[in-house]
Amino acid sequence: MxxxxxxxxxxxxxxxxxxxxxxxxxxxxxxxxxxxxxxxxxxxxxxxxxxxxxxxxxxxxSGNKPEIDFPLKARGTSFRETVWKILLEIPYGKTVTYSDIARKVALERGKAKMSSQAVGGAVGSNPISIIIPCHRVVGKDGSLTGYGGGIDTKIELLKLEKLDMTQFYRPKNSTKP
Missing domain, CATH: 3.30.160 (Double Stranded RNA Binding Domain)
Structure with missing residues (x-):
């Protein structure tokens, strides 16, 4: 239930x-x-x-960095769950790229490399947004892409975490932050 x-x-x-x-x-x-x-x-x-x-x-x-002191149960494939576990390691107010996560997944799985696109699919299927911080993942070129909650929401969450938004940009088909 x-x-x-x-x-x-x-x-x-x-x-x-x-x-x-x-x-x-x-x-x-x-x-x-x-x-x-x-x-x-x-x-x-x-x-x-x-x-x-x-x-x-x-x-x-409220702008704080709360600790997760309650249980989470994100259901997915073992690959997706590995990616979501890595997302939980991204510090408040920091970002990582899809390729950063792909390298970490490859290392954990004993593989030479891992597809950033596969990681993007797993990040995009995260069922516990914000708490499992998929909004902290950006494109290799600094682009603000791939957020199921919408790019505007991603921007608001990153601003809340006091990130300097001038370091990011939107893809050409979006408006500037």
């Missing part, structure tokens, strides 16, 4: 999901069809882990 609750954040309404013990999802305002990620209908019901996650979000959106 899975549960859900909502949280009103500075970037809009976020939906949190849980299996009753762990956070299984943090879905941003523009995420559609959240229920399709679950086998059963989500039940709107308070859970202790929601209270912990909401305290974390309150602290995060």
């Amino acid at each position: 899975y549960y859900k609750t909502t949280y009103q954040s500075p970037i809009g309404r976020i939906t949190l999901t849980s299996d009753g013990e762990s956070i299984t999802g943090l879905w941003l305002p523009n995420h559609q069809d959240i229920e399709a990620h679950y086998d059963d209908k989500l039940i709107e019901q308070e859970q202790p882990v929601f209270e912990q996650a909401i305290c974390w979000l309150d602290s995060y959106f």
